[in-house]
Amino acid sequence: MIGSNMATAYWARRGWHDGWVYSLNPSLQNYAWGRTDSIPELLGSEPSDTPVAEAWWGAHPASPATVDCDDQALGLDVLIDRDPNHALGVDVAQEFDGRLPFLLKVLAIDAPLSIQVHPSMEQAAEGFDIEEAAGIPPTSPARTFRDRSHKPEMIVALTPMTVLAGFRDLPGLRGDLHLLGKDGAALLELVENAESPASAVTAYIRSVLALPRGAHVVTTLASLNSSADPSAQVRAACSALASHPGDPGALVALAMNVLYLRPGSACFVGDGTVHSYQSGVGVEIMANSDNVVRAGLTPKPINVPLLLDLMNAVPATAERPERVTEGAVTIYSAPVAEFELASVSGGDWTAPAGPRIVLSLAGSTTVTSADEERELACGEAVFVPFGDGEITVRTPGHAVIASVPLSAARGTGAPTGD
Template sequence: MELLRGAVRPYAWGSRTTISELLGRPVPAPHPEAELWMGAHPGDPSQLIASDGTERSLLELVEADPVRQLGSQCAERWGDRLPFLLKILAADEPLSMQAHPSAEQAAEGFAREDAAGIPRDAKNRNYPDPTAKPELLCALTEFHALAGFRDPGRTVELLRAVQTPGLAPHIALLADQPDADGMRALFTTWITLPQPALDELLPELLDACVQHIKDGGEFGLECRTVLELGELHPGDAGVLAALLLNRLVLGPGEAIHLPAGNLHTYLRGTAVEILANSDNILRGGLTPKHVDVPELLRVLDFRCGDMPILRGEPCATDGLRVYRTATPEFELSRMSWPAAEFSAAHAEGNGSQSRTGPEVPIAAGTPQILLCTEGAVRVSARNRELVLRRGQSMWLAASDPSVVLRPFGSAPTQVFRATDGLAATG
């Protein structure tokens, strides 16, 4: 049980305030900070901070002794690789539109690109590794996203509400076949339009969206999103594709699970994200980066419908909710305690007042990362104890003893726990 120092990733779409404020650093940051990584990703592994202040790479520690760090079951499944990566994601601007492959698609694509001699760090490489990349995102603030293809009937209503002369012929592709095949036909048509056709169609669409908003139409949120994306990415086919996806607004604690083939983009907000430890991304637009349309179409899942919102399943332990999925690489759970009055007793040895509230036991035997996003918690194991404060994270190796979490101080407290999903998925 040791504190972690995560790695800050400075992507252009990030925030100059969110992550710096969380970590207690000067605000604003000198450049956008998009993600805080906690894990053993080879590109930017976290550092373990010993009690004497020395640091060790979590990646090197896992690779040196995977059974002790990951547990025998996890090491047998994934070797010396921690299967999940935990992040804080802080988006001030939309990310690229993207999807991720299944395990089978990733393994086949990786082998194919290796055989073709494409360097693994090449900009046109789709599969830098042979593994799947499912994701789960849980909102910390109001979080806006596009994810999954909307119900075809509802999408036809939206398209007719913003219909233009150029758009009208395309609507029939979905109206005449309101299912996954019709959605595939329409999306394929749009993503492969020649640039001159896009340059003619998109201005018409943006004008129609402006008029729809002025008229107080029912698709105002969707139209505002199209206008925002059109301004940031003029002439991009992803602006059209945004009309086909579920427009989501998540409240704090609400989550979405993005399995293989789910087309999505995050628009803005702050969230905790857990994902498989992979870099495989198939982009579909809203980016200057490489877009491989045939490969994207090969991995996309065109099944349509509402995107399920996860709120976490309550457990026997008060304040603990688990976001269950069928993903073996990870499981995310959330522990929360409301604001509380101090008890009269004082915590031994530090002069602080102790707090009443339910204890949350955390069993040993799996690799785990604890992340505190609000307040502070006392983490106790046998004769050792650490206080995990807002913005701090902690590594629990599989060989570490079980721990107990207790709220520390009177503020509302929230802690996320990341581990593998083998116990839940069998």
């Protein structure tokens, strides 16, 4: 471990610039549901021949953002591991085992994502230990729990977005099942005869995911889009079927809340909330995890018993993050310890000490710390460690700052050593 009086010289010898503000190269994910234009346009490149679904600015070991160092691309996770107390602050480093607790993404959605759910911290730890003991390789398709963390997440729309999150009220679901006629009668009976709303949803989800692809009731559902004044759920389910023909997961969509997010609007998805992003472009911040259990609209495996065990089946309105605007900044906060997001438009904001990722989304952005000033073009991002203290972010356009909540980022970042 490097003593505090040696830290500056050590990093200088290794080619790090003064001030610990590091330019980040995002990790790009070419999932089939992505767009070919939005993320390349943000990054200042030509449209791609293949979909670019996600850009990741973070330190997830499976796909970290990188910094250029010693003539090589160094993962942000490796950089932080060299001095987690300085990078994260002592409190954050201790609470999250020396790992950056959040992951910042931009999502560009051309076709609906899979309907999915994420485990709680306890469920993730238990599942990870079981799969580790079974010897399932971390990259195996049979692997569900790739780390020991939960994965709460928050999406903030950059364009109009359609989002499915949580289960809708049962009267609305019963009304749409009535429209399916005799094909929906068995499902309607399950919902009407259940002992509670949660048991009704559970029975319904179990039943629809047991249907074969192309079941007649799914074909009938697709025809409802042409009916007079279809519900938001019917429209979302039919739109999903256009991308996933015959997938019974569309009937799961029929049971969910539909949100139409305007730019700047947000949705929070906590542990156990079944959800799917259907269309649009947004900034997402989440816990630094990749634990996903799917419930349809995907060719990937669906583990129905595990899904039913993890999901919150109680119908409820979708959860929105707390949103506070002061001058040029809007702070989006969620009931989690891992992250919050600040959005700065046409002005400046002083961000408190903490591990931070600053991403310029429109126009140029200036990041000023005690030691340096950095100009970011649209699509450029930097990691600013706790040890840099406060920073000022100024933009005539739009930038976001991902960080841990202020209450979590209070510890000193001074390097320590033997």
